[in-house]
Amino acid sequence: MKYYAGIDLGGTNIVCGLLDEQFQLLRKLKLPTEAAKGGEHVIAKIAGMVDELIGQQGITRKDVLAIGAGIPGLINPAEGICNFAANLSWRDFKVSEKLNQLLGIPVFIDNDVRMYVQGEAAKGAGQGYPVVFGITIGTGVAAALVENGKLYYGGSYIAGEIGHIRMDGEESLCGCGLTGCLETVASATGLARQAREAVEKGTSTIMSSMVSSPAELTATHLSQAYDQGDQVAIDIMTHTGKQLGRGLSYAVTLLNPDVIVIGGGGANAGERLLGPMKQELQRLVLPMYWDRLEIKTAELLDDAGVIGSAVNASNRVAE
Amino acid sequence: MKYYAGIDLGGTNIVCGLLDEQFQLLRKLKLPTEAAKGGEHVIAKIAGMVDELIGQQGITRKDVLAIGAGIPGLINPAEGICNFAANLSWRDFKVSEKLNQLLGIPVFIDNDVRMYVQGEAAKGAGQGYPVVFGITIGTGVAAALVENGKLYYGGSYIAGEIGHIRMDGEESLCGCGLTGCLETVASATGLARQAREAVEKGTSTIMSSMVSSPAELTATHLSQAYDQGDQVAIDIMTHTGKQLGRGLSYAVTLLNPDVIVIGGGGANAGERLLGPMKQELQRLVLPMYWDRLEIKTAELLDDAGVIGSAVNASNRVAE
Structure with a gap:
């Protein structure tokens, strides 16, 4: 069995979820973003959350096909760069590359609203x-x-x-x-x-x-x-x-x-x-x-972004 | 060498073009639509124009891969039906099927403005x-x-x-x-x-x-x-x-x-x-x-619809 991780990154909190291949949300963690501590800190925190979920599920990093993340800002999804995120004080920050370096799993980022709507379209009110x-x-x-x-x-x-x-x-x-x-x-x-x-x-x-x-x-x-x-x-x-x-x-x-x-x-x-x-x-x-x-x-409320990010990661990794 | 036919059907005139596989417009005919004589008449007229162009080019119907047509109205391109066209007095008219029956060539219809923009996007100002x-x-x-x-x-x-x-x-x-x-x-x-x-x-x-x-x-x-x-x-x-x-x-x-x-x-x-x-x-x-x-x-002016229809036919026949 394979898995996806979905991340809803906000200015206040990070929500990280572990999903199966049908995008059922199996486990979820929520921690404060602590954006003021800087981008590297936030990336390390996300990596820790993904590892924590992997441990809880009793699987390994290799079982996770891809990680998706929704970020509140201007995102270049093709390059995996956050061009600007006011709430995180990020500018041209290479999120996908940095998170991938820590975890060795493909990472696909996108705008948070897009991930929210992607989630609702795939598994929520838009299904x-x-x-x-x-x-x-x-x-x-x-x-x-x-x-x-x-x-x-x-x-x-x-x-x-x-x-x-x-x-x-x-x-x-x-x-x-x-x-x-x-x-x-x-x-x-x-x-x-x-x-x-x-x-x-x-x-x-x-x-x-x-x-x-x-x-x-x-x-x-x-x-x-x-x-x-x-x-x-x-x-x-x-x-x-x-x-x-x-x-x-x-x-x-x-x-x-x-x-x-x-x-x-x-x-x-x-x-x-x-x-x-x-x-x-x-x-x-x-x-x-x-x-x-x-x-x-x-319909998915707080889970829409996490689910949408996983759906997006699944689409992108299959490209 | 293979060809496409592109048709720009208006309430006043029919423009019919023969194009090569790079969508270069080789030949063009323009005739009055005579919409008042009814849909069957218009379809027969279009078929005659396509045959005329084929004859002029010295090829056969088998050399034409597909025919595209832009129609001013509400079109269901998937079913090849014109649901409504005020200027032609057409309602739920099976254009693709009827034209295909006369010529034995695949026919793909669409809205005229879409074909115009498709043409400009492929070969005109939007290229x-x-x-x-x-x-x-x-x-x-x-x-x-x-x-x-x-x-x-x-x-x-x-x-x-x-x-x-x-x-x-x-x-x-x-x-x-x-x-x-x-x-x-x-x-x-x-x-x-x-x-x-x-x-x-x-x-x-x-x-x-x-x-x-x-x-x-x-x-x-x-x-x-x-x-x-x-x-x-x-x-x-x-x-x-x-x-x-x-x-x-x-x-x-x-x-x-x-x-x-x-x-x-x-x-x-x-x-x-x-x-x-x-x-x-x-x-x-x-x-x-x-x-x-x-x-x-x-940039393509009067030819945009003809070219766009041919481009669309090429896309659709390849699906």
Whole structure:
């Protein structure tokens, strides 16, 4: 029996999994990334986690066919280099080569959102659909496309940045330096910002009494206020859902997916956000797109990145 | 030596070409479609044109490896069926099967814009670029994506309808039944409509004196007025170019192409339209997309569809 290792590398935690050839997750470890200690430390830590899982399973490194890893940043998967990862302070860092040197197992890295969507497409909410468009709504918003099991990359591996589509009528400065990007609105950060701004403006809302300072407001407070019938919260969720629907309408018209899989913490807002999103999406796209489109929330949750990384490693090692 | 036939089927004319295995166009015929005489007539006419070219070349049907055809409508390329073509009044018409019955040569049909972009990607302005996004600006606006020589289709072969992206601030009714679609503005029809509306509104413009009735105004009149410094014409071109740039910004951010190839009659407006388009596109997308992006006008002109159809037939027959 052979195995794959899948790694979901975040700015805060590393999750490392051991999977069988059907991508069943057999074992999992989670440890703090400790990015501040530097890239070599992080790589050594990942290698240690893989060895730990191998030991627990009672196998050897030779039983692991390949290791996949999803990294939050700009990745060149062909060369195995992380060109830029803000949360890890990595720039042109040869991840695949370094990890391979420590373990002697082929390593394939990719962008974390792509690995997440690859996982959902192979084993989660997108399973069985030929064309899967996956979007993660978290601190930021990003997307990836999987066509018949194969990821779409674009010319320089940076396709899918739906969070940086510029929305008419939005003016907030985005972390990327542009203004009015979709993720300034339709992200956990964007929801929190809108709640904060409403309270700071002195608008009458129960969210004012939920925190001692508006800066503490989160998307969760917004959901709570929404559930208590707070009109400001309802308006923010509705506006955000509609903007998300508009952003997705561009993707649907250009890409004609069979299913949209929605993941990330923002999906926790559920129908409060997805209700207006679907309405707006249906309103904006041709019926021929809408009629066959399914919209689902992610199913693998925290395991999507680990599973997707293993699936990707399996595809890549077979090339 | 072996050959391919490529067919560009339009509502007005059929263009039929004979190509060698390097997709050099050796011979070409053009005849009126006579769509009103029915589908069987059109198919028989195409078969006659292919036989005519074969005769001229002094070869036999057996020397033709495959026939490709681009059709303006909704096509199922896998089944060789034209599901809907408004200009031909075809619905669920088995084009491949019928043409194959007459000629005994494998036939592969596809959407005409896809064939146009396939041609430009293989032998025209997109040659040498791994990811080609091609857009045709004619009566309508449509697009296709070619990644490493392979067309992107989406889940039901209807990806790429950029002309039906809904634009904020646009209100005109589109032929598709929606309002504010990009092609209500950024098409030859959309340009003519804006010119007509300006004249009908009584706006001071030299376009008023160019035609006896505003309904006669075309995109060409707009270009002429633009060149004479007419502010109304300049404003319409600028607005249209900017909307086109905005529509393309969604495609660039989602698809990360290496090159955008712009074709169709609308490309005749040249920098009058493409100048503001490029400015707006650069303003709206992240520098990482813009910096590597090339924007070119189509090179094969009327032959793109014929060449692309032959390239597609060659790909399909090899599957």
